[in-house]
Amino acid sequence: MAKANPAVQTVEHPLIARSLTILRDASTDTTTFRRHLKIIAQLMTPAATVSLATKNTRVQTPLEETEGSVLTGPVIVAPILRAGIGMVDGLLEMIPDATVAHIGLCRDESTLEPKVYYQNYPSHLSQSHIILVDPMLATGGSSIAAATLLKDRGASSITFLNLVSCPAGIDAFHAQHPDIAIVTAAVDQGLDDRAYIVPGLGDAGDRYFGT
Numbered sequence: 001m002a003k004a005n006p007a008v009q010t011v012e013h014p015l016i017a018r019s020l021t022i023l024r025d026a027s028t029d030t031t032t033f034r035r036h037l038k039i040i041a042q043l044m045t046p047a048a049t050v051s052l053a054t055k056n057t058r059v060q061t062p063l064e065e066t067e068g069s070v071l072t073g074p075v076i077v078a079p080i081l082r083a084g085i086g087m088v089d090g091l092l093e094m095i096p097d098a099t100v101a102h103i104g105l106c107r108d109e110s111t112l113e114p115k116v117y118y119q120n121y122p123s124h125l126s127q128s129h130i131i132l133v134d135p136m137l138a139t140g141g142s143s144i145a146a147a148t149l150l151k152d153r154g155a156s157s158i159t160f161l162n163l164v165s166c167p168a169g170i171d172a173f174h175a176q177h178p179d180i181a182i183v184t185a186a187v188d189q190g191l192d193d194r195a196y197i198v199p200g201l202g203d204a205g206d207r208y209f210g211t
């Protein structure tokens with residue numbers, strides 16, 4: 001169990017728990033894995049966006065004018081490639097006007113260090129709320145590096161949306177980025193000797209892309 005940490009929210013919902021169980025199941029095929037990763041991203045979006053700033057507005061309904069609400073700034077969805085891609089469509093279903101940043105990172109499986117191989121950012125990073133997206137938080141190397149890349153380009157408001165985490169990854173991430181809340185569906189037991197999350201769900205990118 002992770003230590004009580006106000007900056008880590010484990011989202012509990014029967015449909016999230018059901019989809020996560022399907023994703024964990026080694027016999028789940030690629031098509032079903034894709035469907036449930038999208039569903040779970042959609043179901044977790046409200047928790048990942050609950051603190052977005054809003055302001056009041058007036059709106060004219062067909063009957064009369066009334067109070068409304070708009071977001072005060074743009075939202076950017078920032079998946080860590082490859083596996084983060086699997087959660088983007090679910091988020092965009094809920095925030096259709098969000099723009100998308102791409103952060104290409106892969107973990108060197110011998111050193112466990114993240115390697116950056118691609119980056120593409122919208123120009124308005126510094127005025128936006130950014131949802132950093134990666135289904136797996138293992139050692140934390142990839143998500144720490146991605147958050148640093150975003151901050152180096154001016155990002156100051158970031159939430160990390162994750163699916164399966166572990167105590168070591170959470171601690172490592174918050175040691176570097178204490179200002180970034182983690183929203184996750186599960187804090188698993190730990191890491192095996194290859195730094196895979198146990199029980200986890202295996203290699204998320206391979207399972208999503210069928211590689």
Ligand code: PRP
Binds near residue numbers: 080108114135143206
């Ligand atoms: C996986 C996963 C995370 C990272 C987590 O990506 O999607 O990005 O590992 O591990 P960490 O917390 O120890 O850095 P991977 O490097 O396997 O690349 P892929 O998504 O392209 O398969």
Ligand code: URA
Binds near residue numbers: 083138195196198201
């Ligand atoms: N990357 C994954 O995809 N799964 C893990 O368990 C660890 C790193």
